[in-house]
Each structure stands twice: as structure tokens, then as C-alpha cells.
Amino acid sequence: MVGVKTNFQYYSNSSTTRWTDTLLLALPSETTVPSDITNSVPPELAESIANELDIAISYKARFQQSKAAISVARNCSSTIVPITALPTEILTRIFRLVVGSQRCHAAGERIDRKNITFPAHPVRLSHVCSRWRQVALDAPGLWTHIDFPPFPRDQQLMTRMDVYMGRSRQSLLDVHVVEEYPSNPSSNVNPIYTHLIEFLQPIFTRTRSLHIELDFNDRLFGIIGSPAPSLSFCSALLSYCLAGCVSGTLTQLDVRVEGVSNVRGLMESIDNPENNRSVILALPKQALEDLLFRIPILRLNGPIPPLSSGAYHGLVELRLGPFVRASISELQLVAMLKSSPGLRILEFGMARTHQLRTLQIDRIRGFFARSNVTRLHGLIFDGYPQVAELLTLAPRMRDLDLEEFRDRSQDGGVEALDNLAPNISLNSLTLRRCLQLEMDELGRFLERLQVRVLILQYCSFRGSGRSMIEQDVLRNELSALCPIVQFLPNEPEPVNKWCWLD
The missing domain is CATH 1.10.287 (Helix Hairpins)
Incomplete structure (x- = not known):
């Protein structure tokens, strides 16, 4: 008392x-x-x-x-505050889940220095009460995400970075570098490199994942008239970052470039570059290869290693963004996939120099038989029988996106779903650019597959009298068939959330 x-x-x-x-x-x-x-x-x-x-x-x-x-x-009373009854180990585990659930700043968007924000969950957890603070401070793994803000450096963000580095102790780090090319062509970029080396070089040896975002002013070409400044800026920045990393310790590399296209080709060593338009890194070729060879996760939407590099060997995740300015042949793609038999995630946006040959249906069946497909985007399906065949091949499908689906009732209609195994169902169904679908047929489809979420974009429906159904009436009818119905007439792509930046 x-x-x-x-x-x-x-x-x-x-x-x-x-x-x-x-x-x-x-x-x-x-x-x-x-x-x-x-x-x-x-x-x-x-x-x-x-x-x-x-x-x-x-x-x-x-x-x-x-x-x-x-x-x-x-x-401290578990009667008044029940969560205090949790052991420290469980509370620490919960904290890690909470911190891990917060994405880094505005991923996928252009850099906005005025409104830039970084994850703050560890700080918030440490401010709840004295016990939570002690638990948070005793868990260095909560403080391993190090954000390096763009130049000129905001002092508050720099102080935050120093606090995180101190509280992480000797843990391996996830380093996020955000940098912006000066809009003024006469600006001196040397202070950018100086600050980066001063603050980050001591911790690069502890870096397990490196995420680099570079933003180039859209007027760069018009002002300078040459791509050389942007290439040299990107080359220097990547060189400084990668030179300090340790082979085997660095296991994830993310590079994202915004604003100009000439730095989205190849990244090569200074020893023997094959292309004078490449981003040249001031690293020996063997040192660069040794570093890239032991990175199992590559997420690149900027310059990429040459296709002959060992960087594409032994990968578990490979994401090459849609704006990579390089092309690949069919043979190179096949060789790349064969060199990474453990590959689990592939996001591929590069242009192909030759179309892949059409696969026989037996080979498609074989692919689905040995795969665990839970999400799929399909283009131009002709009727419900084809959808039924797809679900038979991929019975674990949970999210299905159909673009330009054609309701061909003469092919058998929705009755084809009656032959499916009773345990096959869908969590979500997305229909995009599907015109004049039969409302009754869709209703039976939703009911049979127990669809929980229905997303519609640029779709139209016919009633029993072949007349088109107005959207207000359609919304009421669909709401009676499906718990969640979303209309997205103005959204670009509802399946963008499946893409490589998420």
C-alpha cells in the first residue's frame, strides 16, 4: 500500500x-x-x-x-491489466509481430521529402508503460530497421536513426536508403556521398537486407541534356552501399529507381563493362559476383546484374520490375529458372526477345499438379466450363481474377461446376472487363463456390429478359448472394496488391 x-x-x-x-x-x-x-x-x-x-x-x-x-x-497487476500476466518472451514475440506488420514508408510511391514518414511502432510500444519499455529496449531485434533519410538530412530523422542503431546493439540490420537527385543541375552532390559514408559505412558490415530508393528529378534530361549525371550519381551511390556489405551476410537486395529510364539497364563491375550505358560499380568483378551470388532474394526495379551473372543462381525470390530496361531471350529465361530450383516467388516484367512456344495441355496439367497455386489471374476465359477445369487443376485456389471472361452458355454454362469436388471454394473473385454476363449464371457460380468477396470493374450484366441491369439494382441483387461486394470503376488494377512491391 x-x-x-x-x-x-x-x-x-x-x-x-x-x-x-x-x-x-x-x-x-x-x-x-x-x-x-x-x-x-x-x-x-x-x-x-x-x-x-x-x-x-x-x-x-x-x-x-x-x-x-x-x-x-x-x-503490474494482472487482475487490473491482464496482459501483464504474459511472460516476457511471449510479449516480445507479440512486439515483433506488430513491428513486422508495419510496412516501410510509402512503398511504391514517389519520394515526398515534405511528408516522408518511417515506421514508428517500436517507439510507440516503448512509450506505453515502464514494463513495455523495458521489454522493447531489451529486444534489439525490434530496432533493426534503419532508415536513412534523403539529403538534406532532417535532424529529427537522423536522431531517430542513431537511436535505432544504438538499441539494435549488434543485431543484423535492415537498411533503407532513400535518396533524391538535386533538381538544381549545378548542385554539388559530394555532400550526399559524404553524409552517407559517415553515417552508414560502420553498419554496412551488419546489413542483412539493403533497400535503396533513388528518385531523379523529371526535368533532369531537359536541363542537363545528357544522361551522364544520373548514371554517375546512381553508380556512385550503389557503389558506396554495396562495397561495405559482406558476402553471405547480405541476403536481400532491393533497388528501386524513379524518374529517368537510363539507369534501369545493367549494373556492371568497373573491371570489364560490356555496355557503356550500364551503371558502372566501383567494385572488382569477382567481389561483386561473390556478393550477389549469395543473395537469395533480389527485388530490382532499376539496374540489374547481367543475365550471365551468378546473381540469378540459388534464388528463392526474384522480382524484376516492369520498368527494367533490358530484354531476355527464352533460352536465358529457362536457364535462369533452372539455376534456381528453390525459387518460390517470381515477378517478371522484362521484355522477351522471343515468344515462348505454346505448351501442350498435358504439360499445363503437370505444372498445376506439382504446384500449390492459391492466386491466379486469367485472361479471356470462354465460359464456366473452362473455369471449372482450372479449379479442378488447382483445387487450392483461393483468389481468382478473371479479365474479359466470356459467358458462353452454349458450352454448358455454370452446370459444369457440379462436377467439382465439394471442398473447392473461393475466398475472392475479381471480374474485370466482363460484358453482358448472365446474372442468374453468376449467382449460381457464387453460391456453388461460396465466394466471400466479389470485386467488379467495368462489368455489365443481363437479366432474365436479356435487358441490362442497372448498377443500383445489381448491387442489391449481388449483396444478397455475396457477403462483400465492391465496385471499382475508376481503379487502375484491383490485383496490383499482388505485385512485387507488397
């Missing part, structure tokens, strides 16, 4: 207390102390009044201390 010992009784019968009691009675009803009271303060009480004021002030401090002690006692 927390308490405060008081000495008010000492003055209870004194003249000082009687006078202050009179003053207290007057204060609630007066905005100022009446002059007849202030002028009647006996001189002999002055010292006693001063002493009593000091005692009253000391009580205020004691009450604040008691309040803090009681708050700590309350927070």
Missing part, C-alpha cells in the same frame, strides 16, 4: 491556519484576493506562512511520487 504521511495537524490550532482558512473561503467566490484580507496579514505570521507554503509545495511533490508509484503498481 502506497501512502503519504502528512503534518497538517501541527498547524490545526495555530493563528496561521485560521488566517489561511479564511483566505481559502474567500478564493472560490472572488477572482482576486480581497484587499481587507491581504492588508490584515499579521507581521508576526509572515515567517509561519512562508514555512507553511514550503510544506504545501513539498506535499505536491510527494503526491506526484505517490501517483507514479500507484500507477506502476496498477500496471
